[in-house]
Amino acid sequence: xxxxxxxxxxxxxxxxxxxxxxxxxxxxxxxxxxxxxxxxxxxxxxxxxxxxxxxxxxxxxxxxxxxxxxxxxxxxxxxxxxxxxxxxxxxxxxxxxxxxxxxxxxxxxxxxxxxxxxxxxxxxxxxxxxxxxxxxxxxxxxxxxxxxxxxxxxxxxxxxxxxxxxxxxxxxxxxxxxxxxxxxxxxxxxxxxxxxxxxxxxxxxxxxxxxxxxxxxxxxxxxxxxxxxxxxxxxxxxxxxxxxxxxxxxxxxxxxxxxxxxxxxxxxxxxxxxxxxxxxxxxxxxxxxxxxxxxxxxxxxxxxxxxxxxxxxxxxxxxxxxxxxxxxxxxxxxxxxxxxxxxxxxxxxxxxxxxxxxxxxxxxxxxxxxxxxxxxxxxxxxxxxxxxxxxxxxxxxxxxxxxxxxxxx
Amino acid sequence: xxxxxxxxxxxxxxxxxxxxxxxxxxxxxxxxxxxxxxxxxxxxxxxxxxxxxxxxxxxxxxxxxxxxxxxxxxxxxxxxxxxxxxxxxxxxxxxxxxxxxxxxxxxxxxxxxxxxxxxxxxxxxxxxxxxxxxxxxxxxxxxxxxxxxxxxxxxxxxxxxxxxxxxxxxxxxxxxxxxxxxxxxxxxxxxxxxxxxxxxxxxxxxxxxxxxxxxxxxxxxxxxxxxxxxxxxxxxxxxxxxxxxxxxxxxxxxxxxxxxxxxxxxxxxxxxxxxxxxxxxxxxxxxxxxxxxxxxxxxxxxxxxxxxxxxxxxxxxxxxxxxxxxxxxxxxxxxxxxxxxxxxxxxxxxxxxxxxxxxxxxxxxxxxxxxxxxxxxxxxxxxxxxxxxxxxxxxxxxxxxx
Numbered sequence: 001x002x003x004x005x006x007x008x009x010x011x012x013x014x015x016x017x018x019x020x021x022x023x024x025x026x027x028x029x030x031x032x033x034x035x036x037x038x039x040x041x042x043x044x045x046x047x048x049x050x051x052x053x054x055x056x057x058x059x060x061x062x063x064x065x066x067x068x069x070x071x072x073x074x075x076x077x078x079x080x081x082x083x084x085x086x087x088x089x090x091x092x093x094x095x096x097x098x099x100x101x102x103x104x105x106x107x108x109x110x111x112x113x114x115x116x117x118x119x120x121x122x123x124x125x126x127x128x129x130x131x132x133x134x135x136x137x138x139x140x141x142x143x144x145x146x147x148x149x150x151x152x153x154x155x156x157x158x159x160x161x162x163x164x165x166x167x168x169x170x171x172x173x174x175x176x177x178x179x180x181x182x183x184x185x186x187x188x189x190x191x192x193x194x195x196x197x198x199x200x201x202x203x204x205x206x207x208x209x210x211x212x213x214x215x216x217x218x219x220x221x222x223x224x225x226x227x228x229x230x231x232x233x234x235x236x237x238x239x240x241x242x243x244x245x246x247x248x249x250x251x252x253x254x255x256x257x258x259x260x261x262x263x264x265x266x267x268x269x270x271x272x273x274x275x276x277x278x279x280x281x282x283x284x285x286x287x288x289x290x291x292x293x294x295x296x297x298x299x300x301x302x303x304x305x306x307x308x309x310x311x312x313x314x315x316x317x318x319x320x321x322x323x324x325x326x327x328x329x330x331x332x333x334x335x336x337x338x339x340x341x342x343x344x345x346x347x348x349x350x351x352x353x354x355x356x357x358x359x360x361x362x363x364x365x366x367x368x369x370x371x372x373x374x375x376x377x378x379x380x381x382x383x384x385x386x387x388x389x390x391x392x393x394x395x396x397x398x399x400x401x402x403x404x405x406x407x408x409x
Numbered sequence: 410x411x412x413x414x415x416x417x418x419x420x421x422x423x424x425x426x427x428x429x430x431x432x433x434x435x436x437x438x439x440x441x442x443x444x445x446x447x448x449x450x451x452x453x454x455x456x457x458x459x460x461x462x463x464x465x466x467x468x469x470x471x472x473x474x475x476x477x478x479x480x481x482x483x484x485x486x487x488x489x490x491x492x493x494x495x496x497x498x499x500x501x502x503x504x505x506x507x508x509x510x511x512x513x514x515x516x517x518x519x520x521x522x523x524x525x526x527x528x529x530x531x532x533x534x535x536x537x538x539x540x541x542x543x544x545x546x547x548x549x550x551x552x553x554x555x556x557x558x559x560x561x562x563x564x565x566x567x568x569x570x571x572x573x574x575x576x577x578x579x580x581x582x583x584x585x586x587x588x589x590x591x592x593x594x595x596x597x598x599x600x601x602x603x604x605x606x607x608x609x610x611x612x613x614x615x616x617x618x619x620x621x622x623x624x625x626x627x628x629x630x631x632x633x634x635x636x637x638x639x640x641x642x643x644x645x646x647x648x649x650x651x652x653x654x655x656x657x658x659x660x661x662x663x664x665x666x667x668x669x670x671x672x673x674x675x676x677x678x679x680x681x682x683x684x685x686x687x688x689x690x691x692x693x694x695x696x697x698x699x700x701x702x703x704x705x706x707x708x709x710x711x712x713x714x715x716x717x718x719x720x721x722x723x724x725x726x727x728x729x730x731x732x733x734x735x736x737x738x739x740x741x742x743x744x745x746x747x748x749x750x751x752x753x754x755x756x757x758x759x760x761x762x763x764x765x766x767x768x769x770x771x772x773x774x775x776x777x778x779x780x781x782x783x784x785x786x787x788x789x790x791x792x793x794x795x796x797x798x799x800x801x802x803x804x805x806x807x808x809x810x811x
Contacts, residue, residue: 058726098729309471312511343482350519
């Protein structure tokens with residue numbers, strides 16, 4: 001039975017398509033009914049435990065509101081603003097991005113101190129970047145950088161460079177991202193500024209991974225893991241484990257990948273780093289697909305879907321659609337698979353995420369290949385190739401060129 | 410099942426000890442773990458209708474998103490551009506009604522990127538900017554709201570679309586009204602009417618009349634407000650626009666509340682909730698639930714008032730409606746005041762006042778200050794005067810603006 005929302009939607013679509021049954025048929029591809037609806041009974045106890053997490057309870061907002069009101073009355077202004085900055089960071093790691101933005105804006109309004117104002121802008125830029133609002137995030141970083149420059153705060157500028165690099169990396173501009181990370185590194189003393197140095201090691205590890213240098217990547221990431229553990233930054237430990245797992249996944253060492261993801265899930269759940277937890281669920285789903293454990297892969301990707309929507313992580317959502325497309329292809333639901341892949345492509349294009357665009361085109365080509373549609377396959381391969389060329393992914397370019405030359409022969 | 414997930418309270422505890430003395434932090438954390446509905450849930454007697462309202466299960470946003478994403482993707486190939494853009498605007502509005510603000514903004518934002526700097530689609534560009542302004546308005550993000558209204562206004566003026574200018578004026582009226590600047594709000598709403606050709610744009614006309622009704626209610630001109638609402642209802646009924654009709658029922662409920670006709674007000678809120686639930690108008694439910702909670706407080710039924718504030722909080726949190734959250738704290742404060750939990754009541758009023766200050770909502774700040782003043786007066790606290798004076802000054806100013 002249709003719910004009220006679906007009835008409304010039907011009404012709206014009729015305005016655009018009339019009662020044309022053909023169009024309704026086109027739009028009415030059934031999605032699995034249980035998408036995002038809790039965890040299946042068939043999953044094993046360990047996985048069930050991994051997937052048990054509650055995100056987005058309003059009771060927590062009440063606690064945060066009460067804490068702010070209480071602290072505002074008792075702390076002197078500068079201390080209160082500093083407190084807000086830390087609270088904003090907690091909200092980010094809990095996936096409460098709206099509230100985090102509200103808190104950073106409040107800190108910015110109420111602080112008279114240049115450094116604190118810059119910190120609050122950087123926090124806001126972080127929130128904006130997590131929502132893939134790249135241009136506003138970069139503008140906000142520029143504002144923060146200007147303030148840091150006024151006080152010659154090198155660490156502050158290094159943080160700005162680091163965030164800029166992360167944004168460019170998310171967009172697939174790896175060379176520029178690396179330049180920003182190296183610039184950031186040049187501004188700090190890695191022996192003293194341990195926290196930012198550890199974050200930079202992680203980011204450099206990610207860059208090496210994208211450049212397909214897995215040994216160098218693992219070198220950076222293992223160093224980062226050690227540093228984050230020594231610092232007691234267990235949230236970041238989760239993030240590093242995610243990236244180590246991704247390197248193993250891409251080098252087809254699936255058992256090692258799963259082991260790293262499991263470590264990551266443990267830390268992200270225990271220390272509540274929800275955006276990273278969402279990414280690890282997705283990554284684990286990818287590994288499970290490779291290991292042909294499709295049923296379990298569905299559970300992990302659906303949990304990631306639920307979280308990514310609730311924390312408004314569009315970039316991850318687009319990637320989730322791609323993975324769902326792959327899963328549906330494995331299940332031979334080709335129409336549904338194509339639909340997910342096209343949605344992924346559309347969102348990635350809107351977010352200008354070149355690497356994910358290339359990957360999704362490649363998946364569409366794989367689907368076309370399975371359907372023996374060689375024209376579409378060729379078209380999607382060429383699209384993928386041009387995006388991979390743009391981001392200088394040499395081995396991918398070589399691999400696609402080989403496929404195309406075999407096809408042509 | 411064992412659940413060793415770390416709660417956010419643990420993070421708060423580790424943070425707060427760095428800023429307060431150990432003793433003070435310990436006391437606060439103990440209070441924080443306490444229930445802000447203390448004592449209010451006892452002896453809850455509930456009618457079938459109220460039960461179905463407070464037990465309403467919120468729809469899963471992700472289920473809606475899966476459907477809409479598919480439509481957005483597929484229709485790009487199926488529809489001509491102009492029609493596709495118009496569909497995107499409608500979908501963005503639909504998601505805003507459903508309380509999926511981030512998704513609504515994503516759809517509208519993507520549309521704006523598609524039509525930006527393309528002179529062929531200037532009116533779509535303006536309509537989309539206006540849509541984005543509404544999304545920011547719904548989240549009390551006034552600066553962003555104002556920015557997008559001026560973007561839309563500029564384009565509508567350049568292409569001389571009077572109905573568009575009227576919509577922008579209406580939106581400006583809504584923005585000023587929400588911030589409690591009623592003089593300015595009325596000016597813009599009247600400007601909006603002057604740009605409209607009533608017969609051609611019944612919907613905008615009805616919306617402006619509704620907004621004038623709200624201003625007249627707040628400024629105590631109840632007869633005029635009733636006239637406004639009666640006229641807007643006729644128009645929304647002609648258009649078969651159940652969602653906006655439900656909003657008018659909410660506003661009439663607010664009017665009766667001010668007139669202390671609580672039974673009539675409850676009837677209107679119930680009409681509003683029934684229509685809103687039938688039409689997936691989640692954001693409207695939150696305000697109507699708050700309206701009912703307020704009346705149950707006045708009728709000395711703290712258990713029911715508390716049940717409604719809890720449900721309203723659940724919705725307001727989901728749709729990031731800070732304005733409603735601030736209002737909920739006020740009512741929760743009133744409930745605790747009635748239960749003579751004065752300390753908790755004071756803290757809840759403080760939350761409401763602080764949030765209203767943060768989002769620059771002067772009217773609600775004054776209302777919460779008035780409640781705080783009454784509480785402190787009851788407890789013979791000398792700070793009472795500050796709150797009462799602040800509230801009175803604002804109400805006097807509001808009435809003078811008439």
